[in-house]
Amino acid sequence: MSEFASLVPRVQGVVLLPGQEGFEEERAGFQRALVHRPDVIVGAASARDVAAAVEFATVRGLPVAVQATGHGLSVAMDGGVLVSTRRMDGLRVDAPARTVRLEAGVRWEQVTAEAARHGLAPLSGSAPHVGAVSYVLGGGLPLLGRTHGYAADHVRALEVVTADARIRQVTPDSDPDLFWALLGGRDNFGIVTALDMALVPQSRLYGGGLYFDAPHAADVLDAWRRWTATVPDTMNSSLALMPVPDAPALPEPLRGRYVAHVRIAHTGGAEEGEALIAPLRAVAPRLLDTVAEMPYTASGSIHHDRKEPVAFASDDAMLSGLTASDVRTVLDTAGPGAPVPCIVELRHLGGALAYRKGSPNAVGHRDAQYMLFVLSPLVGPFTPEKVRPVHRALFDGLAPRTLGRFLNFMGSGENAGPEQVRSAYDADDHARLVRLKAVHDPSNTFRVNYNLEPGTP
Ligand SMILES: Cc1cc2nc3c(=O)[nH]c(=O)nc-3n(C[C@H](O)[C@H](O)[C@H](O)COP(=O)(O)OP(=O)(O)OC[C@H]3O[C@@H](n4cnc5c(N)ncnc54)[C@H](O)[C@@H]3O)c2cc1C
Structure with missing residues (x-):
């Protein structure tokens, strides 16, 4: 029996070695630009399986990486x-307490469906198929963020396997430092096997998309920029500039076009929402307008994110503001005339995202007013070498407005370096995180990630 196969009797789930049936499928995620090359995969069925995997690795000085859906792969492991x-897809809603306990493999669509049965909603993001736990540990920028804050602000308790292979129940009272560090430090401090978080009483919202044709992109972007300065915290919105594939599955008026897509998620009533977005509807004729009252369970239709796996390069920045000249920079560098296809997204922040209320956590840059994100598929001639300079020109142009990055959208490869990781946190928080890393993971077992190297305790 190989050393790795000795894990088999200690694990209730599966143990897969390279070349074995199921190995390729298990390691493949949504992000296809990189793939983990581990010596062994532990397909965990429980926290005890995770603890067995961590113990096996630490005894041998091996790194441990963790994957749920592969939407947020930052660094590929090599051994x-x-x-x-x-497999850890357990989920339990406590309706009277308005909370949910969810395990590490749960996707948002599962939580949304279960919470809706009780008139509740989770603070999920744009894509229902994203993994809930990692999203929350990276901060979690929800569709309803301006109304309710970051998802991490709503976490009540975490179950985590730390580098000493112990399963710990962590709350702000039991272990304030570790609780704080996990919410923002993601897998630098352990593998979270389950978490408890609050749900919000939001069964319906007024939302959808306003789609405009390319010639109106500049006017729409500038109108949205000025409009965001006027709206209440009940109004959540973002704007994307993107080429739409000519695919039969997509709405006919959008196919093959370049569009400006304004996304709306208003938590007040439909009437108020309609009045609030009237100035946006008036900017130009719409190719398609899907904004209407909807159940929260349909909220994935607002952004209409792609579900099929793809190789991509992406990057982000947290911005202190957005001027008319910034809008020009976005259009000139990554807009319709960009040399590589770019999906550019601007999310309106502020409101409850700016408060440091709720659960203590390491989520940074609370004073940011917008988040800028860009994604380019790496297909055909569009290699990383072609794509990266275009992204760089965009972010260089916005440098005067940039406060740092947002962990969940930072991207992979060179974007996961130490300086990039540092820029995701406020300076004091980064210093505290590296001190805590030295306490909880001194050997840096959890290093295949946006790594915080253990610092001086
Ligand atoms: C289409 C799309 C839409 C998105 N929309 C939003 C959004 O609206 N708001 C937002 O904030 N983010 C959003 N994201 C980013 C997303 O939240 C992150 O990429 C998140 O990390 C994905 O988690 P995952 O489990 O799906 O992916 P994975 O790739 O499986 O996990 C990402 C990383 O998280 C860590 N990790 C995974 N599981 C655990 C665990 N149990 N314990 C500790 N660490 C763990 C590991 O480092 C892993 O590499 C979006 C991403 C995509 C691709």
């Missing part, structure tokens, strides 16, 4: 133990 959490 070591990969913990796959997709």
